[in-house]
Amino acid sequence: MAQTTGSKTAADRVAESTTADTGDDAAQPERLAQRPVYFKVSKKGKKGGKRKYTRGLKEPERQEVSATRAANRLADAVADGLSTYRKRRNRSADKKRDGAIKDAVRNTGRGLEKAIRTSAKVPTDLTRRAKLRRLRRMVPLPPPFGLLR
Secondary structure, eight states: OOOOSSOOOHHHHHHHHHHHHHOOTTSOOOOOOOOOOOOOOOSOSSSSOSOOOOTTOHHHHHHHHHHHHHHHHHHHHHHHHHHHHHHHHHHHHHHSTTHHHHTHHHHHHHHHHHHHHHHTTHHHHHHTTOOHHHHHHHSOOOHHHHTTO
């Protein structure tokens, strides 16, 4: 290879060494893309930081979070109960003739048991964040009861 005047870059040295190793002058040297790697460091510990609420809407929004969590848990409970019922129904049908019909009451009971066990925390989800003082601010009472505060 012909030497050029001036300093060589790291990529040129790598290209020279790869062509020198193969011994094939006709081969094109591979150039590796050398890009800097950037890391983004966030200053906040949490994603998104602290939640911000409009004055007076903080409590209704928190209650909405609790209500949607409870509704989600209720939907999961129904799904768990039905899947338990279907598994047991199919097992009964495979084991004996007319097994799905014979064991329908027992399988339904098992499915309901699973659904009730899963949905047992729904009342807790609804009332976990409910504080009496906050609820009084949120729900205005009619005049005779509003004076008792």
